[in-house]
Amino acid sequence: MYSLQRLELPDTLTFIGSQAFEYAGNSKSRGFAQEKFGTDPDAPGIETLIIPDSVTTIAKEAFMCCNTIKSVKLSSNLTEIPESCFSYCTSLESVEIPSSITKLGQHAFFNNEKITELVIPDTVTELDDGALSNMHGLKSVTISKNVTEIKNGAFVECNLREVIIPDGVTRIGYHAFAYNENLTKLLIPASVTEIDEKIVERSHNAFIWCYENSTAHKYAQTNNIPFELIKDAPPAASFIYGDVDRDGYITAVDAASILRCSILLEEYDDETKKIGNVDEDSDITANDALSVLRFSIGMNEQTLVGKNG
Secondary structure, eight states: OBOOOEEEOOTTOOEEOTTTTTTOSOGGGTSHHHHHHOBOTTSOOOOEEEOOTTOOEEOTTTTTTOTTOOEEEOOTTOOEEOTTTTTTOTTOOEEEOOTTOOEEOTTTTTTOOSOOEEEOOTTOOEEOTTTTTTOTTOOEEEOOTTOOEEOTTTTTTOOOSEEEOOBTBOEEOTTTTTTOTTOOEEEOOTTOOEEOTTTTTTOTTOOEEEOTTSHHHHHHHHTTOOEEEOOOOOOTTEEETTOTTOSSSOOHHHHHHHHHHHTTSSOOOHHHHHHHOTTOSSSOOHHHHHHHHHHHTTSOOOOOEEEOO
């Protein structure tokens, strides 16, 4: 018997089939891995998974129930993380979704316990039903600006605190953000014209942030959900001081980025420097980051809209 702890696949591989490594964790989970891989049932299972760039396709459920995987490096030539690919990978702590990905399949990361934050790159155009559901440790998510629909149960039973839905999304599906007990802010842009039932059911602390007379505003009123109206959006020909990621909103993510720039851990181009230099002094400093952070949590009402040029 042997221990299968690190799995680095050869760079001649192009395809990983359905259920190829299912249960390849500690085989005590069901005994299946011992039968399939000859592992010692008392030995640690796979902890590190490296999928080479030669791989262009992974079939559904390929790594389902690999309950000891802690980190994953995906091929930069994958276009989809398919159905249930990493579902029940309960020890998975980190995964960087490459910018080649355009779709997260149904239940792609279902029932994950350890991932606390996730960035969905702007190449992603589709989040399938329940793609990130039951990720009980997930506190923060950045949603692709090119997603047009938050499908049914996409983030049900996560641990999200604040969600900013990007402008361009037109539909939010059933139970999309339900059972997120710590969700206090769900910002829904005016582009959303269809909202299904019970999107925040059992998310008892949820506030919807929305524009007056928008679909989200009417939805919150009809369903007795607490809401906060967003002030007028800045003119199209303007930029917003502090909005260094240019998503149209000022958040703690912007503040963290500005702080990193101030201590030379992140580099800005000239335009971004102008946007991040909130106090318009000679340079970006921690004071700019603090000002943006205070604004993002409502402690600073100063206008951060500035004219281009």
